[in-house]
Amino acid sequence: MLTLLVILLFLAAIVAFLFKFATTDGDFTLISKGHAKRDEIDGKAVWITGASRGIGEILAKQFVNLGAKVILSARNVAELERVKNELVAKYPSSRVEVLPLDLASGEEPLKEAVQKAESFFSGCGVDYMVHNAAFERPKIKALEETEEGLRATFNVNVLGTINLTRLLAPYMLKRGKGHFIVMSSAAGKCPSPGQAMYSASKHALNGYFHTLRSELCTKGIRVTVICPGPIGTSNSGSSEKRVSSERCAELTIIAASHGLKEAWISYQPVLLVMYLVQYMPTIGYWLMDKTGVNRLDAAAKKGNTYSWKLIFGQKKKTT
Numbered sequence: 001m002l003t004l005l006v007i008l009l010f011l012a013a014i015v016a017f018l019f020k021f022a023t024t025d026g027d028f029t030l031i032s033k034g035h036a037k038r039d040e041i042d043g044k045a046v047w048i049t050g051a052s053r054g055i056g057e058i059l060a061k062q063f064v065n066l067g068a069k070v071i072l073s074a075r076n077v078a079e080l081e082r083v084k085n086e087l088v089a090k091y092p093s094s095r096v097e098v099l100p101l102d103l104a105s106g107e108e109p110l111k112e113a114v115q116k117a118e119s120f121f122s123g124c125g126v127d128y129m130v131h132n133a134a135f136e137r138p139k140i141k142a143l144e145e146t147e148e149g150l151r152a153t154f155n156v157n158v159l160g161t162i163n164l165t166r167l168l169a170p171y172m173l174k175r176g177k178g179h180f181i182v183m184s185s186a187a188g189k190c191p192s193p194g195q196a197m198y199s200a201s202k203h204a205l206n207g208y209f210h211t212l213r214s215e216l217c218t219k220g221i222r223v224t225v226i227c228p229g230p231i232g233t234s235n236s237g238s239s240e241k242r243v244s245s246e247r248c249a250e251l252t253i254i255a256a257s258h259g260l261k262e263a264w265i266s267y268q269p270v271l272l273v274m275y276l277v278q279y280m281p282t283i284g285y286w287l288m289d290k291t292g293v294n295r296l297d298a299a300a301k302k303g304n305t306y307s308w309k310l311i312f313g314q315k316k317k318t319t
């Protein structure tokens with residue numbers, strides 16, 4: 001009788017676990033943290049690239065809501081001003097600076113931008129650097145990518161981002177504290193059929209920033225690498241089920257304020273694929289090989305490129 005009870009409880013626990021895993025929107029460590037630590041954010045200076053729209057804009061709003069001072073960067077000054085005006089209208093006591101910046105413009109403009117960012121808010125310095133800007137990510141077959149696309153992707157996502165880091169880190173080291181939040185991607189962990197260059201650039205970021213942390217963590221520098229799957233922004237416009245950009249920003253701030261080193265944000269099946277590729281690569285890569293061509297087809301038809309159907313093969317539509 002007791003054995004039966006134990007077995008039943010065990011089965012119930014497994015069912016509850018599977019249900020949780022099927023419906024969650026982040027990795028287990030991240031979800032277990034619950035809420036952002038406000039005292040890690042309140043009063044801090046947060047510099048966000050790619051803050052003119054999408055996830056970056058939402059991140060700026062949530063950081064301000066938690067009491068942070070923010071610096072908004074991107075190329076489009078009018079959009080940055082719009083974001084600033086909306087923030088100041090909603091949070092009249094907030095402190096918001098606009099700092100136009102093209103990450104691909106070479107070293108000098110970045111140097112100037114770093115000096116400016118450090119001088120804002122009576123020279124308190126940047127506490128959080130949120131590397132969120134990225135070059136667009138059209139779905140193109142690996143061998144069809146142009147050199148132009150390759151350069152543009154790497155200049156923004158990798159070289160510009162790393163250059164900015166190398167220029168800013170010395171200021172943080174002098175203060176003995178600083179935190180890099182890096183918007184990578186599930187494509188920075190897994191194969192991403194149709195997005196080879198984007199995936200390569202995000203893998204490069206993961207390699208660089210995890211290494212940077214291993215060198216600087218004893219000197220007060222923290223690094224949080226965020227790997228989102230499909231996120232709903234105004235320009236995503238497709239049929240996939242996506243985690244909202246509000247939830248993505250919320251989970252990003254939870255991860256950073258709890259000092260997590262890496263966090264994954266996604267619904268299924270992408271989250272499952274990430275776990276498989278990380279912990280059972282033989283199975284994970286086998287699955288990705290099965291989905292690769294199907295995904296390219298789905299992308300060409302502007303269909304769902306994150307569907308379970310890609311794994312099990314799509315039925316040919318007779319037209």
Ligand SMILES: NC(=O)c1ccc[n+]([C@@H]2O[C@H](COP(=O)([O-])OP(=O)(O)OC[C@H]3O[C@@H](n4cnc5c(N)ncnc54)[C@H](OP(=O)(O)O)[C@@H]3O)[C@@H](O)[C@H]2O)c1
Pocket residue numbers: 049050051052053054055056073074075076077079101102103104131132133134135136156183184185186227228229230231232233235236
């Ligand atoms: N949305 C998703 O499904 C998803 C999934 C995984 C990861 N991510 C990552 O999350 C981050 C934000 O994504 P998102 O969808 O919000 O992107 P988005 O809507 O395309 O916005 C990109 C941002 O980057 C800025 N930017 C682009 N090129 C730049 C340059 N040369 N210099 C400075 N800023 C530049 C853009 O502003 P300007 O054009 O004004 O410069 C814009 O603010 C990216 O790193 C992306 O890779 C997104």
Ligand SMILES: *[C@@H]1O[C@H](CO)[C@@H](O)[C@H](O)[C@H]1NC(C)=O
Pocket residue numbers: 103104105106107110155156159160163
């Ligand atoms: C990065 O910095 C190097 C010099 O250290 C410079 O040659 C290169 O143009 C920079 N690239 C970008 C995209 O900032």
